[in-house]
Amino acid sequence: TAISVNDFEVLGVIGSGSYGTVKKVMRLKDKKIFVWKELDYSSASESDKQMLVSEVNLLRELKHENIVKYVDRIIDRKKSILFLIMEYCEGGDLASYIAKVKKEGSTVEEQFIWKVCYQLTQAIKECHSRSKYGRSVLHRDLKPANIFLDSQLNVKLGDFGLARVLKHETSFAKTCVGTPLYMSPEQMSGMEYNEKSDMWALGCLLYELCSLRPPFVANNQIELAAKICMGKFDRISKNYSIKLYSLICSLLDVDVEKRPSIEVLLQNSALLNYHASNE
Numbered sequence: 431t432a433i434s435v436n437d438f439e440v441l442g443v444i445g446s447g448s449y450g451t452v453k454k455v456m457r458l459k460d461k462k463i464f465v466w467k468e469l470d471y472s473s474a475s476e477s478d479k480q481m482l483v484s485e486v487n488l489l490r491e492l493k494h495e496n497i498v499k500y501v502d503r504i505i506d507r508k509k510s511i512l513f514l515i516m517e518y519c520e521g522g523d524l525a526s527y528i529a530k531v532k533k534e535g536s537t538v539e540e541q542f543i544w545k546v547c548y549q550l551t552q553a554i555k556e557c558h559s560r561s562k563y564g565r566s567v568l569h570r571d572l573k574p575a576n577i578f579l580d581s582q583l584n585v586k587l588g589d590f591g592l593a594r595v596l597k598h599e600t601s602f603a604k605t606c607v608g609t610p611l612y613m614s615p616e617q618m619s620g621m622e623y624n625e626k627s628d629m630w631a632l633g634c635l636l637y638e639l640c641s642l643r644p645p646f647v648a649n650n651q652i653e654l655a656a657k658i659c660m661g662k663f664d665r666i667s668k669n670y671s672i673k674l675y676s677l678i679c680s681l682l683d684v685d686v687e688k689r690p691s692i693e694v695l696l697q698n699s700a701l702l703n704y705h706a707s708n709e
């Protein structure tokens with residue numbers, strides 16, 4: 431029998447924005463905790479709805495331990511709301527994690543940064559490999575707000591990109607077009623997103639875990655684009671190893687050709703060592 435919202439109890443709102451609303455819910459039959467994302471498709475065109483259906487079907491196929499698990503969906507045709515039931519990540523998002531570390535005046539441990547790097551590399555590999563077999567997997571924002579942690583502090587790549595399908599015109603979307611802090615130089619110069627752009631974004635993320643701030647910051651988009659295309663950033667603290675710093679430098683290479691692909695990154699000796707000593 432199809433599930434309905436009455437099979438769940440809403441425990442609270444986790445977040446809301448252009449992607450819709452994410453709520454913490456409990457499945458009544460087994461008391462298990464999930465989140466559901468409410469996507470209001472009342473203003474979506476027929477083609478948007480069709481795209482939404484195919485993106486949700488893609489979500490269902492993407493099963494990977496480092497990608498947030500899609501569990502089920504509920505369609506409320508009366509209210510034109512799609513509820514996506516997803517796994518609950520009790521560690522929250524990396525953006526909040528970084529803010530907390532910064533507020534405490536402490537730093538992120540190098541071992542944890544290697545763990546994030548290794549697990550995100552696996553998630554990116556999964557996304558890239560699928561797009562090779564013709565199924566264009568949804569481009570997933572590699573930014574701290576879209577990366578989540580489970581109870582064992584394992585990394586899970588989120589799927590906020592889904593809302594792009596809806597072109598959700600909430601006030602959030604209209605007013606602040608999020609500053610593209612992780613946008614790659616080639617994207618700034620008009621080239622469309624490619625797999626090497628994900629590697630740049632990964633470099634920005636690892637840099638931010640070390641320095642508790644992004645490698646490139648500016649007061650406006652023009653200044654930001656100039657800084658990103660220059661590709662100059664402050665060295666991370668000497669408390670971090672040269673291996674980590676050189677990995678970040680290789681990812682933050684403005685030359686797309688020289689920037690490592692996901693395959694090259696998977697052969698990185700330090701990353702292989704991390705995995706070998708932690709499997």
Ligand SMILES: CNC(=O)c1c(C)[nH]c(/C=C2\C(=O)Nc3ccc(Cl)cc32)c1C
Nearest residue numbers: 465498516517518519522523526588589
């Ligand atoms: C401060 N952050 C939180 O409290 C938080 C927690 C405990 N969980 C989340 C978010 C998700 C969560 O727990 N599961 C999710 C599945 C998909 C997506 Cl796009 C987001 C989530 C968040 C943002």
